[in-house]
Amino acid sequence: MKRFVIACALAFSIVPAAAQEGPPPPLANQQLADPAQEARALELMQRLRCIQCQGQSIHDSDAPIAAAMRHEVRERIKAGQSEAEIESWLIERYGDWISFAPPASGSGLILWLLPILVLGGALLVARGRFRKREA
CATH class of the missing domain: 1.10.8.640 (Cytochrome C biogenesis protein)
Structure with a gap:
Protein backbone atom coordinates (compact mmCIF):
# COMPACT_ATOMS: atom_id res chain seq x y z
CA MET A 1 0.00 0.00 0.00
CA LYS A 2 2.84 2.36 0.85
CA ARG A 3 4.41 1.76 -2.57
CA PHE A 4 1.10 2.48 -4.25
CA VAL A 5 0.80 5.85 -2.47
CA ILE A 6 4.38 6.76 -3.40
CA ALA A 7 3.78 5.76 -7.03
CA CYS A 8 0.60 7.89 -7.16
CA ALA A 9 2.40 10.85 -5.58
CA LEU A 10 5.19 10.60 -8.15
CA ALA A 11 2.72 10.27 -11.01
CA PHE A 12 0.79 13.35 -9.90
CA SER A 13 3.97 15.36 -9.38
CA ILE A 14 4.93 14.79 -13.03
CA VAL A 15 1.66 16.23 -14.38
CA PRO A 16 2.46 19.91 -13.63
CA ALA A 17 5.93 19.53 -15.14
CA ALA A 18 4.41 18.09 -18.32
CA ALA A 19 2.00 21.03 -18.53
CA GLN A 20 4.82 23.59 -18.61
CA GLU A 21 5.29 25.37 -21.90
CA GLY A 22 8.43 24.83 -23.90
CA PRO A 23 11.00 27.45 -24.73
CA PRO A 24 9.86 30.53 -26.67
CA PRO A 102 -7.94 50.95 -33.38
CA PRO A 103 -9.56 52.27 -36.57
CA ALA A 104 -12.11 55.05 -36.12
CA SER A 105 -14.82 53.06 -37.88
CA GLY A 106 -17.11 50.17 -37.02
CA SER A 107 -16.56 48.81 -33.53
CA GLY A 108 -13.37 50.90 -33.24
CA LEU A 109 -15.53 54.03 -33.42
CA ILE A 110 -17.01 53.14 -30.03
CA LEU A 111 -13.51 53.02 -28.54
CA TRP A 112 -12.80 56.51 -29.85
CA LEU A 113 -16.14 58.07 -28.89
CA LEU A 114 -16.73 56.45 -25.49
CA PRO A 115 -14.19 58.59 -23.55
CA ILE A 116 -15.62 61.76 -25.09
CA LEU A 117 -19.18 60.71 -24.18
CA VAL A 118 -18.19 59.81 -20.61
CA LEU A 119 -16.37 63.13 -20.17
CA GLY A 120 -19.37 65.03 -21.58
CA GLY A 121 -21.74 63.19 -19.21
CA ALA A 122 -19.47 63.92 -16.25
CA LEU A 123 -19.37 67.61 -17.14
CA LEU A 124 -23.18 67.74 -17.36
CA VAL A 125 -23.54 66.07 -13.96
CA ALA A 126 -20.97 68.44 -12.42
CA ARG A 127 -22.70 71.45 -13.97
CA GLY A 128 -26.05 70.35 -12.54
CA ARG A 129 -24.61 69.88 -9.06
CA PHE A 130 -22.89 73.28 -9.07
CA ARG A 131 -26.12 75.00 -10.16
CA LYS A 132 -28.03 73.42 -7.28
CA ARG A 133 -25.46 74.76 -4.79
CA GLU A 134 -25.70 78.31 -6.14
CA ALA A 135 -29.51 78.39 -5.91
Whole structure:
Protein backbone atom coordinates (compact mmCIF):
# COMPACT_ATOMS: atom_id res chain seq x y z
CA MET A 1 0.00 0.00 0.00
CA LYS A 2 2.84 2.36 0.85
CA ARG A 3 4.41 1.76 -2.57
CA PHE A 4 1.10 2.48 -4.25
CA VAL A 5 0.80 5.85 -2.47
CA ILE A 6 4.38 6.76 -3.40
CA ALA A 7 3.78 5.76 -7.03
CA CYS A 8 0.60 7.89 -7.16
CA ALA A 9 2.40 10.85 -5.58
CA LEU A 10 5.19 10.60 -8.15
CA ALA A 11 2.72 10.27 -11.01
CA PHE A 12 0.79 13.35 -9.90
CA SER A 13 3.97 15.36 -9.38
CA ILE A 14 4.93 14.79 -13.03
CA VAL A 15 1.66 16.23 -14.38
CA PRO A 16 2.46 19.91 -13.63
CA ALA A 17 5.93 19.53 -15.14
CA ALA A 18 4.41 18.09 -18.32
CA ALA A 19 2.00 21.03 -18.53
CA GLN A 20 4.82 23.59 -18.61
CA GLU A 21 5.29 25.37 -21.90
CA GLY A 22 8.43 24.83 -23.90
CA PRO A 23 11.00 27.45 -24.73
CA PRO A 24 9.86 30.53 -26.67
CA PRO A 25 10.07 30.46 -30.47
CA PRO A 26 13.53 31.32 -31.87
CA LEU A 27 12.77 34.87 -33.01
CA ALA A 28 10.73 35.80 -29.94
CA ASN A 29 13.69 37.34 -28.13
CA GLN A 30 16.38 37.27 -30.83
CA GLN A 31 16.89 40.33 -32.99
CA LEU A 32 16.91 40.19 -36.76
CA ALA A 33 20.30 40.45 -38.48
CA ASP A 34 19.26 43.49 -40.54
CA PRO A 35 19.03 46.58 -38.26
CA ALA A 36 16.45 48.25 -40.53
CA GLN A 37 14.19 45.19 -40.37
CA GLU A 38 14.62 44.95 -36.59
CA ALA A 39 13.69 48.64 -36.22
CA ARG A 40 10.52 48.06 -38.28
CA ALA A 41 9.69 44.99 -36.17
CA LEU A 42 10.20 46.85 -32.87
CA GLU A 43 8.06 49.77 -34.02
CA LEU A 44 5.25 47.40 -34.98
CA MET A 45 5.56 45.33 -31.78
CA GLN A 46 5.12 48.50 -29.70
CA ARG A 47 1.82 49.25 -31.48
CA LEU A 48 0.35 45.79 -30.82
CA ARG A 49 -1.35 44.86 -27.56
CA CYS A 50 -0.64 41.57 -25.78
CA ILE A 51 -3.85 39.57 -25.67
CA GLN A 52 -2.93 38.06 -22.31
CA CYS A 53 -1.52 41.09 -20.46
CA GLN A 54 -3.91 43.54 -22.17
CA GLY A 55 -2.19 46.67 -20.89
CA GLN A 56 1.22 45.93 -22.39
CA SER A 57 2.52 45.79 -25.91
CA ILE A 58 3.88 42.51 -27.23
CA HIS A 59 7.30 44.18 -27.11
CA ASP A 60 7.08 44.68 -23.32
CA SER A 61 5.18 41.54 -22.33
CA ASP A 62 6.80 38.34 -21.06
CA ALA A 63 3.68 36.24 -21.72
CA PRO A 64 4.18 33.17 -23.93
CA ILE A 65 1.56 34.40 -26.42
CA ALA A 66 3.45 37.71 -26.75
CA ALA A 67 6.66 35.77 -27.45
CA ALA A 68 4.85 33.84 -30.18
CA MET A 69 3.52 37.09 -31.65
CA ARG A 70 6.99 38.71 -31.58
CA HIS A 71 8.31 35.65 -33.41
CA GLU A 72 5.52 35.93 -35.99
CA VAL A 73 6.16 39.65 -36.54
CA ARG A 74 9.89 39.08 -37.04
CA GLU A 75 9.30 36.12 -39.37
CA ARG A 76 6.93 38.15 -41.52
CA ILE A 77 9.23 41.20 -41.58
CA LYS A 78 12.10 38.89 -42.56
CA ALA A 79 9.90 37.46 -45.35
CA GLY A 80 9.41 40.97 -46.73
CA GLN A 81 5.87 41.80 -45.63
CA SER A 82 5.01 45.39 -44.79
CA GLU A 83 3.94 46.55 -41.34
CA ALA A 84 0.44 47.25 -42.66
CA GLU A 85 0.12 43.69 -44.01
CA ILE A 86 1.28 42.17 -40.73
CA GLU A 87 -0.93 44.43 -38.63
CA SER A 88 -3.98 43.71 -40.78
CA TRP A 89 -3.29 39.96 -40.54
CA LEU A 90 -3.09 40.18 -36.74
CA ILE A 91 -6.23 42.35 -36.56
CA GLU A 92 -8.06 39.86 -38.77
CA ARG A 93 -6.96 37.07 -36.45
CA TYR A 94 -7.43 38.76 -33.04
CA GLY A 95 -9.75 41.71 -33.77
CA ASP A 96 -9.37 45.51 -33.68
CA TRP A 97 -8.65 45.39 -29.96
CA ILE A 98 -5.09 44.12 -30.54
CA SER A 99 -4.06 47.50 -31.93
CA PHE A 100 -3.30 50.34 -29.51
CA ALA A 101 -4.72 52.64 -32.22
CA PRO A 102 -7.94 50.95 -33.38
CA PRO A 103 -9.56 52.27 -36.57
CA ALA A 104 -12.11 55.05 -36.12
CA SER A 105 -14.82 53.06 -37.88
CA GLY A 106 -17.11 50.17 -37.02
CA SER A 107 -16.56 48.81 -33.53
CA GLY A 108 -13.37 50.90 -33.24
CA LEU A 109 -15.53 54.03 -33.42
CA ILE A 110 -17.01 53.14 -30.03
CA LEU A 111 -13.51 53.02 -28.54
CA TRP A 112 -12.80 56.51 -29.85
CA LEU A 113 -16.14 58.07 -28.89
CA LEU A 114 -16.73 56.45 -25.49
CA PRO A 115 -14.19 58.59 -23.55
CA ILE A 116 -15.62 61.76 -25.09
CA LEU A 117 -19.18 60.71 -24.18
CA VAL A 118 -18.19 59.81 -20.61
CA LEU A 119 -16.37 63.13 -20.17
CA GLY A 120 -19.37 65.03 -21.58
CA GLY A 121 -21.74 63.19 -19.21
CA ALA A 122 -19.47 63.92 -16.25
CA LEU A 123 -19.37 67.61 -17.14
CA LEU A 124 -23.18 67.74 -17.36
CA VAL A 125 -23.54 66.07 -13.96
CA ALA A 126 -20.97 68.44 -12.42
CA ARG A 127 -22.70 71.45 -13.97
CA GLY A 128 -26.05 70.35 -12.54
CA ARG A 129 -24.61 69.88 -9.06
CA PHE A 130 -22.89 73.28 -9.07
CA ARG A 131 -26.12 75.00 -10.16
CA LYS A 132 -28.03 73.42 -7.28
CA ARG A 133 -25.46 74.76 -4.79
CA GLU A 134 -25.70 78.31 -6.14
CA ALA A 135 -29.51 78.39 -5.91
